[in-house]
Amino acid sequence: MSRPADLMRPEVLGQAAYAVPESAGMIKLDAMENPYPWPGELHSAWLEALGGVELNRYPDAGARALTAAIRAAHRVPEEAGCLLGNGSDELIQILISAVQASGRPVLSPVPTFVMYEVLARAAGVPFVGVPLRADFDLDGPALLQAMEEHRPALVFLAFPNNPTGRLYDSRLVAEVIAANPGVTVIDEAYAPFSGHSFLPRAGTPPGLMVMRTMSKLGLAGLRLGYLAASPEWIDALDRLRLPYNINALTQRSVSFALAHARVLDEQAGILREQRARVSAGLARLRGVRRVIPSDANFILFEVARGRGHAVFESLRVAGILIKDVGRAGGPLTDHLRVTVGRPEENSAFLAAVAEALRA
Numbered sequence: 001m002s003r004p005a006d007l008m009r010p011e012v013l014g015q016a017a018y019a020v021p022e023s024a025g026m027i028k029l030d031a032m033e034n035p036y037p038w039p040g041e042l043h044s045a046w047l048e049a050l051g052g053v054e055l056n057r058y059p060d061a062g063a064r065a066l067t068a069a070i071r072a073a074h075r076v077p078e079e080a081g082c083l084l085g086n087g088s089d090e091l092i093q094i095l096i097s098a099v100q101a102s103g104r105p106v107l108s109p110v111p112t113f114v115m116y117e118v119l120a121r122a123a124g125v126p127f128v129g130v131p132l133r134a135d136f137d138l139d140g141p142a143l144l145q146a147m148e149e150h151r152p153a154l155v156f157l158a159f160p161n162n163p164t165g166r167l168y169d170s171r172l173v174a175e176v177i178a179a180n181p182g183v184t185v186i187d188e189a190y191a192p193f194s195g196h197s198f199l200p201r202a203g204t205p206p207g208l209m210v211m212r213t214m215s216k217l218g219l220a221g222l223r224l225g226y227l228a229a230s231p232e233w234i235d236a237l238d239r240l241r242l243p244y245n246i247n248a249l250t251q252r253s254v255s256f257a258l259a260h261a262r263v264l265d266e267q268a269g270i271l272r273e274q275r276a277r278v279s280a281g282l283a284r285l286r287g288v289r290r291v292i293p294s295d296a297n298f299i300l301f302e303v304a305r306g307r308g309h310a311v312f313e314s315l316r317v318a319g320i321l322i323k324d325v326g327r328a329g330g331p332l333t334d335h336l337r338v339t340v341g342r343p344e345e346n347s348a349f350l351a352a353v354a355e356a357l358r359a
Helices: 040-050 064-074 087-098 115-122 140-150 170-179 215-222 231-238 248-259 261-283 308-317 343-358
Strands: 081-085 106-110 127-131 154-158 183-187 208-213 225-229 288-291 298-303 335-339
Touching: 040 248, 064 081, 064 248, 081 087, 081 231, 087 115, 087 154, 087 183, 087 208, 087 225, 087 231, 106 115, 106 140, 115 127, 127 140, 140 170, 154 170, 170 183, 208 215, 215 248, 215 261, 225 231, 248 261, 261 288, 261 298, 261 343, 298 308, 308 335, 308 343
Parallel strands: 106 127, 106 154, 154 183, 183 208
Antiparallel strands: 081 225, 208 225, 288 298, 298 335
């Protein structure tokens, strides 16, 4: 009988599965989620809207009504096509599958969203990581040189970046787009918390794609992302999309959410205010070496050398779960990432991290 080692590539078996820590009973500030549920009256209206879904039938394969609602709500350019995915992860996987036979690599600044590299390597596509500067900003000359040398099929730019929260200079990003011989995918997962977007330019030039997710806006449990690009690219990529990839409950729920977008926008506004408060609070703490400027709904901060994991564990014992990104090593050593939560959660975090730093 064949075993995995007989049929699977060693580099796939050698990587760890994506780990999600247990969070029951904790203040959960590790996954960049919107901490606010639907208000009571909208929760009831949402449940009522779901009552008409026929679970015995397959969903609309093209999610036509939902796609139209997204285009209208987010002002996707009329000349651009739009492809929906089961979260951004599926869209990244489709994009990498599309260029798998080109012999050209996937390229991205690093550190960044890990799934660009994970999915590229899973597909047997070379991945080229271009280090960010010491302040986690984009190293423009190094990135441009790497593109000229490697001629990538895909360049992923998280905008703002995860896990750093940095929003790169839009003029430099535009220069990268113009110089890229392949496709540039601007990943705007944190657009609700950011001040700049390339969405109005999606598909112009044809190699520019903009990817977004509904997860950070407050719908993480629904797993929906979308890609705006030239109609030619959307038509080609749609051939790799699995049938019925957006289930009926997600289609109805996201359509409902977009009809009540004001509530989600208000929540995002609160989180932007709280982001400023938490950043300022961290900057005042002795033992915090630096706080990285963030345009996302999370904050990356560095503690004293050798103290990163101890501070993380102290917070976990206190019932607060954040992300120990320092375990990745390299430039992220002793860095921790905290998601912006509700005011009372942020107060508890700031008090607990101050105590952990004193220990």
